[in-house]
Amino acid sequence: MKSIKSSLIIIASAGLLFLGACSNNNQAANTSPNTQPSASPILKGEGQHGKSHGGRTVETGAYHLEFVPVKETNGTHLDFYLQRGDNHEAIPNAKVTAQIQLPDGTQKTVPLFYDAKDKHYAGLLKEKMNGQYQVKVNADIQGKKADGRFNFNR
Template sequence: MKTFHSNLLFLGVAGLIFLGSSDRDSNVIASEIKAQAEIISETAGATKDSKPKKGGQVVESGAYHLELVPVKEDKGMHLDFYLQRGDNHEAIPNAKVTAQIQMPDGTQKTLPLKYDSKGKHYAALLASKASGQYQVKVTADIKGEKVNGRFSFKQ
C-alpha cells in the first residue's frame, strides 16, 4: 500500500513538473496542481476519520481508530491512548493495551496502559525526562484480535 502511495506521489510530482514547463495559462496550471494535490491526499488515507479527535497522532487500523496523545508532566510524559471503533468512534474499554517504547538513547521500555473509564481512554506515565525522539508501538488485544499502531514524539 505504501508503494502505491509513493508511486502516486511520484506521478503527481512528475505531472507538476510537466505542467510547469508548458506554455499554458497560470490559472489553469494552479487549478490542475490543486486537483492533483487533492487526489494524492485522498488516496493517502487523509479521511475525516483519520484526523485527530483529541489532538494527538492518529493511526487507522482496520476497523479501529487509534490515537496517542503525549502530555509533558513534571515526572515525565503522560501517555493518553484512545482506542475506538472506526465507524462511530465508540471507546473500547475491555482491551489489553501495551506500549513498547524506544527511548532516545535506544533502550526499550514496556508499559501496560490502564483504562480510565472517566476519560474513556488508556493511560500510563512514562517516567523519563530524557530529551529526544521517542518511538512508540502500541499493541491492543481486543477479545483475541491484535491491533497495532506506531507513533513517535519528541520531548
C-alpha cells in the same frame, strides 16, 4: 538595503526551521493477521475523521487509534484512544501496552490502563531525557490485535 535583505533571509530561515520542527510527527500503523478486515492503515490528520484529542489518528482495519503524549514534570503522560472505526465508540475491555524505544536506544514497556471517566487508556513514562521516542502500542481486543506505531519528541 543590505540589512533588509539580511533580515529577510534570517526570517525565511527561521520559518523553514519552524516548519521542519512542526512536521516531525510521523506515524504508521499495522494490524496483525487476526484483525478484521485486513485493510491498509490510513493516516488521518486532526479533525479529518471524528473527534480529535490533540494527537494524530490512524484508521487501521476495524479500529480507530489515537496516541497523545503530554509532557509533565514527572515524565510523559501517555493517552491512547482505542475506538471502533465505524462509530468511534470507545473499547474498554482491551489489554494495551506501549513498547517504547528511548532516545538512547533503551527499550521500555509501559502498561496502559483504561480510564472509564475519560474513555481512553493511560500510562506514565517516567523517563525525562530529551530526544525522539519511538512508540509501538499493542492492543489485544478479545483476541483481535491492533498495533499502532508513533513517535514523539521530548
